[in-house]
Amino acid sequence: xxxxDKEIEKxxxxxxxxxxxxxxxxxxxxxxxxxxxxxxxxxDLEDHDFLENVGFPGEYPFTAGRFAIPILNxxxxxxxxxxxxxxxxxxxxxxxxxxxxxxxxxxIERGKTPARGGGPNIxxxxxxxxxxxxxxxxxxGEVGNVGVAVDTLKDFETIYEAFTGDMDLDRxxxxxxxxxxxxxIIAMYIALAQKRNIPLxxxxxxxxxxILKEFVARGTQIFPINPSMRMTRDTFTYCTEFLPNMNTISxxxxxxxxxxxxxVQTIAFTFANAIAYFxxxxxxxxxxxxxxxxxxxxxFGGGMEVLKEAASRxxxxxxxxxxxxxxxxxxxxxxxxxxxxxxGLVGASSCTKQRPINNLVRVVLGAAFSxxxxxxxxxxPPFDEPLGLGHSKEATQLSADATRIIIExxxxxxxxxxxxxxxxxxxxxxxxxxxxxxxxxxxxxMGGAVKAVESGWMKREVTKSASEFQRKMELKEIVSVGxxxxxxxxxxxxxxxxxxxxxxxxxxxxxxRQIAHLYEVKKTRDNIKVQACLERIRNAAxxxxxxxxxxxxxxxxxxxSIGEICRVLREVFGExx
Amino acid sequence: MxxxxxIRVLIAKVGLDGHDKGAILLSSRLMNAGxxxxxxxxxxxxxxxxxxxxxxxxxxIGVSILSGAHISVAQKxxxxxxxxxxxxxxxxxxxxxPDVDIPKLTEIGVxxxxxxxxxxxxxxxxxxxxxxxKNQAS
Numbered sequence: 198x199x200x201x202d203k204e205i206e207k208x209x210x211x212x213x214x215x216x217x218x219x220x221x222x223x224x225x226x227x228x229x230x231x232x233x234x235x236x237x238x239x240x241d242l243e244d245h246d247f248l249e250n251v252g253f254p255g256e257y258p259f260t261a262g263r264f265a266i267p268i269l270n271x272x273x274x275x276x277x278x279x280x281x282x283x284x285x286x287x288x289x290x291x292x293x294x295x296x297x298x299x300x301x302x303x304x305i306e307r308g309k310t311p312a313r314g315g316g317p318n319i320x321x322x323x324x325x326x327x328x329x330x331x332x333x334x335x336x337x338g339e340v341g342n343v344g345v346a347v348d349t350l351k352d353f354e355t356i357y358e359a360f361t362g363d364m365d366l367d368r369x370x371x372x373x374x375x376x377x378x379x380x381x382i383i384a385m386y387i388a389l390a391q392k393r394n395i396p397l398x399x400x401x402x403x404x405x406x407x408i409l410k411e412f413v414a415r416g417t418q419i420f421p422i423n424p425s426m427r428m429t430r431d432t433f434t435y436c437t438e439f440l441p442n443m444n445t446i447s448x449x450x451x452x453x454x455x456x457x458x459x460x461v462q463t464i465a466f467t468f469a470n471a472i473a474y475f476x477x478x479x480x481x482x483x484x485x486x487x488x489x490x491x492x493x494x495x496x497f498g499g500g501m502e503v504l505k506e507a508a509s510r511x512x513x514x515x516x517x518x519x520x521x522x523x524x525x526x527x528x529x530x531x532x533x534x535x536x537x538x539x540x541g542l543v544g545a546s547s548c549t550k551q552r553p554i555n556n557l558v559r560v561v562l563g564a565a566f567s568x569x570x571x572x573x574x575x576x577x578p579p580f581d582e583p584l585g586l587g588h589s590k591e592a593t594q595l596s597a598d599a600t601r602i603i604i605e606x607x608x609x610x611x612x613x614x615x616x617x618x619x620x621x622x623x624x625x626x627x628x629x630x631x632x633x634x635x636x637x638x639x640x641x642x643m644g645g646a647v648k649a650v651e652s653g654w655m656k657r658e659v660t661k662s663a664s665e666f667q668r669k670m671e672l673k674e675i676v677s678v679g680x681x682x683x684x685x686x687x688x689x690x691x692x693x694x695x696x697x698x699x700x701x702x703x704x705x706x707x708x709x710r711q712i713a714h715l716y717e718v719k720k721t722r723d724n725i726k727v728q729a730c731l732e733r734i735r736n737a738a739x740x741x742x743x744x745x746x747x748x749x750x751x752x753x754x755x756x757x758s759i760g761e762i763c764r765v766l767r768e769v770f771g772e773x774x
Numbered sequence: 775m776x777x778x779x780x781i782r783v784l785i786a787k788v789g790l791d792g793h794d795k796g797a798i799l800l801s802s803r804l805m806n807a808g809x810x811x812x813x814x815x816x817x818x819x820x821x822x823x824x825x826x827x828x829x830x831x832x833x834x835i836g837v838s839i840l841s842g843a844h845i846s847v848a849q850k851x852x853x854x855x856x857x858x859x860x861x862x863x864x865x866x867x868x869x870x871x872p873d874v875d876i877p878k879l880t881e882i883g884v885x886x887x888x889x890x891x892x893x894x895x896x897x898x899x900x901x902x903x904x905x906x907x908k909n910q911a912s
Contacts, residue, residue: 323790323841327817335819338846339790416792416816456795550890583890585872586842663795664802671894680891774816 209240237620245623250515254571254613256530257522258515260626261614262571263534269573269610291374293320293344294587294699295707296714297355300345303699304359316360316369316402320344326417328378328763331711341707343586344374348715348760350753353385354392366390367399377419379406380428381759383436383443384749391754403444403493406432409470409646410449412773413655414456419763422651424770426477427741433478435746437488445488446474447495453655454498455546457663460509461629463497465636466646466655468513468520472637473646475525485525489532499542501559503566506542508622510570511614512629520637541575542566548582551679554691556580557592561599568609569616574600581695589695715758722756730757731765738769781905782832786814786823788851791841796868800836803894809901820850824858833864833905840869845878852883862912864904868892 198206224232239245252258255265293300304317321344324336330348331340340346347353360369366389373382383404390400408425411418418425432445450458450467458466471494478488497513499506514535521533543563548556557580564574576599579592588596604610616622640649649655669675676682730752737743752762785801787794794816801811812830814823827835839847844867855861867879868888876887886900 327790329790335790335817337850338843339841342842343791411792414792416794417790418792456793583870585870660795660798664799667799667894 205240205243208238212238212240235621237624239620241620241624242627247618250623250627251614251617257533258518259534260511260515261617262514263536267571267610267613269571269604291318291320291372292587292698293322295341295703296346296711297352299341299700299703299707300356301359304356315364316371317356318372319356319374321373321375322346323417325759326375326378328419328759328767330758330760331708331715333760336708338708340711341704346707346711347382347385348711348758349718349756350385350388351714351718351756353389357389365395366393367395369401371402373402373404376405376408376411376415376417377425377428378759378763379404380432380435380746381749381753381762383432383440384746385753387440387750388754391750397439398441400440401442401444403447404432405449405495406446407449407470407474407495409473409650410452410467412650413466413659414452414458415449418773420766420770421773422647424738424766425773426473426647428745429474430477430481431744431746433474433483433488434481435744436491437483441491444491444493447493448474449495450497451495451544452498453659454500455544456659457666458659459662460497460500460506461632462636462658462662464509464513464516464629465633465640466659467494467497468517468633469637469640469646469649471517472520472524476645479525485521485527486529486532489521489525489527489529493536496537498544499547499563501543501547501562503542503562504622505625506563507566507570507616508625509629510542510572511616511622511626512633515626515630516633516637537572541577545578545582547677548578548580549677549680550583551684552688552690553580553584554693555678556582557595557599560596561603564599564603565607565609568603568607569614571610571613574603574609576600576603584695587698587701590698591693591695593698718756718758726755727752727757727761730755731761734762735765735769738766778909781809781834781901782830783809783811783834783836783901784814784823784827784830784832785811785836785838786818786826787816787839788818788820788823788837788847789839789841789843790817791839792816793840793869794838796840797836797838800838800868800894800897804898804901807898807902820847820854823851824854824860827863828858828860833908834901835863835865837865837867838869839867839871842870844869844871845875848879848882848884862908864901864908866897866901868897 220232251260253265254261255263292303322342323339324331324333325344325347329336331346345356357366360366371386373379375382386400386402387397390397406429408418408429412422429446436443436445448467448471450463453466454460454463475485475489479485497510517535518533521527527533541560541563543560547559557576560576560578564576568574576596579588579596581589581592640646643649643652643654666675670677670681673681679688730748734745734748734752737745737748749762783804785797787797797813801813804811812826812832814826823835835851837847837851848867851865855863855865864885865883866886866888867884871887871889879887885904888897
């Protein structure tokens with residue numbers, strides 16, 4: 198027996214003595230048949246090997262984080278005037294409403310982001326996301342609602358009038374939350390850059406472009422899964438060749454978690470989807486070390502059990518590093534990390550409409566634990582998330598201040614992975630790692646994520662978990678304060694003033710204005726050229742090997758609309774709901 | 775013997791948002807509560823919903839919408855119900871619907887509006903009571 202084994206044996210014996218002595222006595226005093234609390238010891242971490250399980254920050258297996266010094270600490274300045282403390286307000290700025298002018302004016306009014314890369318993080322309205330023009334029957338009532346309406350390049354040109362000079366396209370990074378038509382949006386950015394004489398290799402941005410999770414949770418898929426994956430392949434091959442600084446995809450767990458997946462399912466499904474995307478790129482002839490650096494993860498959503506969330510993220514880092522090294526055979530360790538947009542560990546679905554200021558408390562807890570695992574402590578979403586579209590200025594202010602307080606008053610980001618070595622957190626991390634790998638293997642047995650999504654299995658699993666969560670809420674096994682507990686009339690409903698982030702009155706007539714713009718564009722463009730572009734797209738769509746992006750670039754320059762392009766693609770590819 | 779017909783409910787996702795967790799969970803809860811439920815799937819137009827409602831001879835149309843387009847959707851469906859003379863069918867809506875919009879919806883003819891703060895039991899009770907009251911009246 199080694200000295201370590203002897204030590205563990207000693208602790209195990211001591212724990213039995215404790216259980217039969219102190220613990221039992223305490224339970225008897227309190228008349229409990231079972232202890233309501235756990236206590237972990239080194240015996241729960243028998244094979245713990247620091248170098249193998251944790252390692253140093255910025256080194257395999259990255260349990261302690263991506264970097265020896267997280268970007269956050271550099272951005273924040275810590276004495277240097279880099280301005281991220283100011284920029285944090287804009288990082289809550291995923292926004293979009295109305296028409297392109299409304300959006301442009303919003304960005305102009307908002308002012309410059311005092312940080313590198315401070316481009317727009319654009320939310321598109323649902324017709325744009327689903328490939329319908331603003332005058333489509335199904336678009337009625339939806340135009341400019343959950344985001345900005347974009348029909349043609351004209352709209353993109355208008356939005357980006359807010360970004361010129363020292364904020365021109367070669368100086369900023371843009372973010373576009375759009376999936377099925379992502380390649381058309383990339384094409385618009387290219388067309389815009391070419392019109393402004395900006396070299397394509399300078400373009401930086403991130404399309405969400407994660408179609409698999411749309412089928413599972415978010416629901417803006419347009420085309421069946423195979424042509425959808427073909428379009429993702431097009432993003433990889435085109436961007437690798439022509440847009441070396443453009444991210445290709447932001448692989449998201451968040452939406453699946455919000456739809457009800459457990460924390461382990463979320464991470465496993467996200468990685469299974471990521472493997473499917475990476476294999477698509479590899480099968481298209483790309484080398485993993487060539488394209489992986491331009492992929493990213495959005496985030497994994499979260500829940501209220503923040504300590505478990507933190508452990509699951511540590512496990513996720515280790516699992517992804519192993520997948521990249523051992524399965525996808527990447528030779529570049531800096532690509533084995535989860536490049537994440539970040540966010541707190543608490544999701545929107547944990548937030549309640551009842552006594553909504555409590556949501557600030559909820560997200561601050563998530564943010565504090567984000568800090569403890571070296572992620573930016575984003576107190577996201579702002580507290581009024583459940584009250585309807587558009588976070589108020591006050592709610593955003595409070596969230597931004599929460600982040601600042603966590604970083605600058607609590608100094609929680611000044612030590613990396615302080616949870617490392619905790620008997621509880623490490624044993625939970627190990628357990629989650631096993632569970633994540635088990636689900637990934639199960640998906641492999643089904644033939645991979647594409648099959649698991651196509652058959653509806655992944656969605657059914659999410660629905661089962663959502664149903665189970667709901668059952669527990671109803672039984673009060675899961676508590677939500679103000680929702681299923683503490684709802685007596687003597688509890689106070691509290692609200693503070695809320696100023697809309699946008700000129701709400703503009704949203705009222707956005708649909709009318711947007712349709713008028715669209716007709717104007719359709720009247721003034723060369724419609725013979727438009728038809729020719731659409732025919733070329735149709736022919737190329739029929740040829741599985743063709744990359745459609747160059748044709749999209751050509752088409753959007755002639756002001757062919759997203760709806761027109763998607764209609765042709767729907768005719769060739771079919772439609773998926 | 776009381777041969778009361780099972781309450782038939784059409785749960786419809788109208789509008790373009792893809793958030794169907796609520797619609798799916800509610801469908802299964804209504805079934806457990808002894809109702810017959812037909813779920814339409816995503817992105818249905820007002821026409822499709824009304825056609826399905828007529829074809830399935832439902833007592834209740836439950837519209838789930840989280841895109842913010844609830845008012846225009848309600849107007850379209852109510853208009854269509856009028857044209858098809860099925861105004862006796864109970865129209866209820868649920869989703870992320872701001873409190874200020876609820877009176878606007880009930881004013882134009884939506885029988886009940888349920889939000890994140892509503893429980894499934896509340897919705898079940900509402901449907902049971904309203905449909906029973908209507909059946910007794912007729």
